[in-house]
Amino acid sequence: MRRHGTKLHGIVAEFDSPEAIIAAANAARAAGYKRMDSYTPFPVHGLSEAMGFRSFVVPFTFFFGAVLGGLAGLALEWYVSVADYPINVGGKPLFSLGSFVPPAYECVILFSALIGTIGMFAFNGLPKPYHPIFGAPGFERASQDRFFLCLEADDEMVEEDATSKFLQGLRPLSISVVEDEE
């Protein structure tokens, strides 16, 4: 039974290789589990597909940053050289597009990198000092050499005893029940 004031976050199984966790994620999905996450020391290729996770929001964030940067750069140059302080330099046009490309180009890259990176962390919900998964026993090895699969409790299929039994069948190193504060 759970301590007072806590609720189930999920059931966690610990594996010792990338292959094992991909197999486990595939099996869990085949069994009908939908809400899951895995925690690994490095990006395991093929695991996102096994979990059924897709996301394309980050590339679009970078693209948005790039477009914004280019427009901002050109707008700045137009404002400075045409609107606010027009000055004739060697008979060149006030809006000297050729010369204005390099700074605008640097703005494309700057805005794209900053907005994209901040966006990546934001979509990941970081910084986030507390997360219930940190309570899983031995979880400090998730950043070193162990691979954890968590079937999350907001999936209605997750039920403490049945899910534990299911995970046991995947031959993990250990299984633990992770709780969250109410």
Add this chain to the structure above:
Amino acid sequence: MMADKEGLGGHDPLIGGQQTFQSLDNTIASVVQDQKRHSNKPWMATTFIAFIFVNILMVSVGWLVYQGIGIWGNNVPAGWAFDIINFVWWIGIGHAGTLISAILLLLRQQWRNSINRFSEAMTIFAVMCAAMFPLFHTGRPWVAFYWLLPYPNIMGVWPQFRSPLIWDVFAVSTYFTVSLVFWLVGLVPDFGTLRDRAEKVAMKRFWAILAMGWRGSQKHWHRYEQAYLILAGISTPLVLSVHSIVSLDFAVSIVPGWNTAVFPPYFVAGAVFAGFAMVLLLAIPIRAIYGLKDLITMRHIDWCAKIMLTTGLIVFFGYMLEVYYGWYSGEIPETRVMLWRFFGPYKYLYWLLILCNGVIPQLMWSPKARRHIPTVWFVCLVVSLGMWLERFVIIPMSLTINYLPASDRMYYPTLWDFGMFTGTIGFFVFMMFLFVRFLPTINMFEMKDLLHTLSHGKARKVAVGAKGGR
């Protein structure tokens, strides 16, 4: 274990020894977490000497700000000298970092994984050193910002966007920011590992704050890899643009010897050349001191040396083209600059440049020499000197004789020029050694990924590192 024992067959492993995820972590993280490893003599001695030069830098800058840039040797017609030589030299050194971390990532060169963190740090510190020179060349940097950066100032004036010098400000500041972002993004998962390995509560908290709650969720890794790959993708044209723009500072002007179309590619090749030399110059001692020979193997050194040789040949081709343009232009001032380089009073520097960048790097053709560590280190030292001389040949040598013979005037650096230059070298080494001591020098999660990929024999098919190989 050590690759050179296996002869010259070129089958050295990318990761030596019997390694597990745990042993990789131990090798890399213990450099940070077991601070006793640094009480050895090499770390202390190098950092101490470097710190002396940091002080020389501070004195040089202090006196410069107090007295004005008259303490330097540059004066009309050589308005640019050590300040711009050193600026270009440092920026060039920084470029290898981005090349290794971004371009080699896009080309799926897995051998970059063990040297990318290190060379990205090098980029950041080199760009810091570079930025000091033009900033202090303005004499009073805090009042010069109005023509460097577009901000609404009390005089109502703006930077001149038609000038390559402003392109330069945008390029270098963007380059620094993006390099820093790239570096920090790469560090976050490793901060998580350090947090989980730390034993003392205070250290755990410290790393936890830096890790921002990184928990290795695959959903996070998924977006992280996308972001990392795109960052590499946009850093690649960035790094090419930065040194091209630096070269346009010269090429757009009408100074004889500068006004040539070959400058952008020639500068970019020179940057990579100098940068790889600096990577090896630092990586060779550090891998020896900290027992990282299984991670930075002979194969890495061999390949870095090959890139150095290739880019060195491009640079040397640039020297030949310069001479050709000087002759083919049919302009007397252009020809005069070339003859001045060959036979003028600075001729020793020119021929030393040819020796350093043209002749000595040819040693790297020999596989034996590429695997003989002292030879490689010596060649790198010579290349670093040669690239500095190249900028001397380009900048003050062209400025001292110009269109009007009556205004020809020799340039001689002063002690303060050398003070600030050697000071930035000290600052660079100082920062690098602090970095080695306090941050993970090698990317831990990418090495684990590489180990996993290699041990499953699909190294050729699957992209390695933190990148989205599908």
